[in-house]
Amino acid sequence: MTLAIHVRTLGRGPGRSRSLTQEEAEDAMRLMLSGDAAPQAVGALLMLMRMKGETAEEIAGFAHAAQSAMPEVAGVALDWPSYAAGRTRGAPWFLNAARQVADAGHPVLLHGWNGGDDTVRAGLPAAGIAMANTADQATEVLARDGIVYMALETAHPALYALLRLRAVLGLRSCINTVCRMLNPGRATASVQGVFHPSYRLLQADAAQLLGWRSLTVIKGGGGEFERHPGKDIAAFGLRNGQPWQQAFPALSDETRRLKEDATDGDFESAIVAGTADLAFETLGQPPLAGAAE
Incomplete structure (x- = not known):
C-alpha cells in the first residue's frame, strides 16, 4: 500500500x-x-x-x-510533553514543578523540541534535570534521577523530520499534536499544554481511544503545561479512562503576564506550586504540604 x-x-x-x-x-x-x-x-x-x-x-x-516506531522508556509514571515554540512565554517554571513531582516519588518523562527557542533546554540544569538523546539513555537517567528530558530529534529522528516540515510547508501540521500524544514511556498519566484551546478536547478524545487512564490538558503558559496562578483555568482530559473536565479558580490576585521578566518570587512560586498540584491531581495524588490551594 x-x-x-x-x-x-x-x-x-x-x-x-x-x-x-x-x-x-x-x-x-x-x-x-x-x-x-x-x-x-x-x-x-x-x-x-x-x-x-x-x-x-x-x-x-x-x-x-x-x-x-521507537523503544519504550521504562519506569515512567507521568508523561510530560514540551513542544511549544516559546514566543509568548518567559522562564520555564514548569520544569521546577516537574522536579517537585519527581522528588515526591513519581518518575517524570519530559520530551520535546521547541523550535528555535532554547529557553526550555537552557533551563534544565537549574531545575536539576538531565537530558537524554535516546530512549535507552532516558531509561537509565530516569532510574537514577526520577526525571529526565528526552530530545525528540535524536530519540525519534523520523518523527522529528515530519515535524520540521513546517519550515517547508509554512504551516503547522497535525504532527505537532501527534508529538504531544507520543507518550514514549507508555505512561497511564499525562499532562499537556496547548496554545489553541480547541485542541484540549481533541487530545482528550484521542487519549481515550488509546486507552490512557488519566490526562490533564490546559491552555498553558506559551502552550506548555504551566498554570498561570492569576487566572481561572479550564482543564480537560480523562480520569479513570473516562472524559473529564474541571474549572480551577485563580490562585493569586496578580495578573501580570508569564512572559514578563521576574525573579523567583511569590508569583513564580505560585506558578510552580499550581502547576505541580495539577500534575499531582492527574496522578491521583494530594498536593505537596504547603502548596497553593
Missing part, C-alpha cells in the same frame, strides 16, 4: 472525501515514518488534514504508529 491511497481518501472532493479511520491513520503514519513515502504525498496528506481539521481517530492512529 502507498500513501497515495490515504491522500485519495482525504482529497477526493466535496461529498466524496472523508477522514481516515484510526487504522488507516496508523498505516499512513507508518508509511511516512518509513522514509519510503513520496515527499509530495507526505506534504499533500498533511496539508489536506490541515484544511479539514484532524479527528481524534486520526491523531490516535498517528500517535500509536509513532510510539510503536
Whole structure:
C-alpha cells in the first residue's frame, strides 16, 4: 500500500472525501515514518488534514504508529510533553514543578523540541534535570534521577523530520499534536499544554481511544503545561479512562503576564506550586504540604 491511497481518501472532493479511520491513520503514519513515502504525498496528506481539521481517530492512529516506531522508556509514571515554540512565554517554571513531582516519588518523562527557542533546554540544569538523546539513555537517567528530558530529534529522528516540515510547508501540521500524544514511556498519566484551546478536547478524545487512564490538558503558559496562578483555568482530559473536565479558580490576585521578566518570587512560586498540584491531581495524588490551594 502507498500513501497515495490515504491522500485519495482525504482529497477526493466535496461529498466524496472523508477522514481516515484510526487504522488507516496508523498505516499512513507508518508509511511516512518509513522514509519510503513520496515527499509530495507526505506534504499533500498533511496539508489536506490541515484544511479539514484532524479527528481524534486520526491523531490516535498517528500517535500509536509513532510510539510503536521507537523503544519504550521504562519506569515512567507521568508523561510530560514540551513542544511549544516559546514566543509568548518567559522562564520555564514548569520544569521546577516537574522536579517537585519527581522528588515526591513519581518518575517524570519530559520530551520535546521547541523550535528555535532554547529557553526550555537552557533551563534544565537549574531545575536539576538531565537530558537524554535516546530512549535507552532516558531509561537509565530516569532510574537514577526520577526525571529526565528526552530530545525528540535524536530519540525519534523520523518523527522529528515530519515535524520540521513546517519550515517547508509554512504551516503547522497535525504532527505537532501527534508529538504531544507520543507518550514514549507508555505512561497511564499525562499532562499537556496547548496554545489553541480547541485542541484540549481533541487530545482528550484521542487519549481515550488509546486507552490512557488519566490526562490533564490546559491552555498553558506559551502552550506548555504551566498554570498561570492569576487566572481561572479550564482543564480537560480523562480520569479513570473516562472524559473529564474541571474549572480551577485563580490562585493569586496578580495578573501580570508569564512572559514578563521576574525573579523567583511569590508569583513564580505560585506558578510552580499550581502547576505541580495539577500534575499531582492527574496522578491521583494530594498536593505537596504547603502548596497553593
